[in-house]
Amino acid sequence: MKALKIFTVIALFMALANTNLSATPSQDEEDRSQVEPPFVRITSRFLAQKPRGARTCNKYPRVCRVAGSPGPDCCKKKCVNVTVDRVNCGKCGRKCKHSEICCKGKCVNPMSNKWHCGGCNNGCDKGSKCLYGMCSYA
Template sequence: MVIKRPNPFTKLALILFFLVITTFNPPHLGLADEEDPDFYDLDETPPILSNVAKSSKTRLLVSHYKRIRKGMRCHVEGYNICNGVWANNKTSLLHCCKKHCRNILGDKNNCGRCGHKCGFGQRCCGGVCTYVGFNPSHCGKCNKKCENGVKCEYGYCGYA
């Protein structure tokens, strides 16, 4: 039995292909991460903390967790601090997904609910997986509207 060695040019072509694919990440294809803030400023006190008796420990927790870091662990000192909490003037809705705070209105891996992933070319716009390549209301990214009569093509308004 003779084993044929692969052509070195084939190897090189495959390496270059994967290098280009992993480094080239055009935003109009929906592959780049949405511009999500590093911190969420809570619009309200987390319900679990507002229902707890106002001891000095809970007052400290409430004042400390008015601002939550993106991806922060949910369970702090026995309390779930981001379960259904609105943030950033009602533009973010935080839920505890796999022990971390996630914005289910804009996280493509937890869109609308924990664990619901958006497909290729989609972004999570307001909790709904949306194809942004040809959608005139979400052209290239969420909430980027094209002018009346202008088509959204390949993530750009009036591409052609």
């Protein structure tokens, strides 16, 4: 008997939650109800199937080569680009230091590296030095 009361209370609560609290519909709702046909829910066995798990690159390496992928290489079940990724610079698991960035698969300090001054592939002219990320600062 107690279970019946609990079921009734839950059913009433759900019915109240689904009702529209406003007594009169707005003008937009009236226009939509006249133009659009009522929504009919169709269910099928195909739609009721559980979704498959995400395809990870350790099982499907070609996932990383799809357009829109973060990179063509697979490291720890994630697609990355080892030529620019600080956590996987040059190969999986090689981390760059805090002050370094990954350029062409090598960890470099952009504040002092002559070939990557201030950023990747930003080389200084002959005879100038890279200081504080700028060529010929002094």
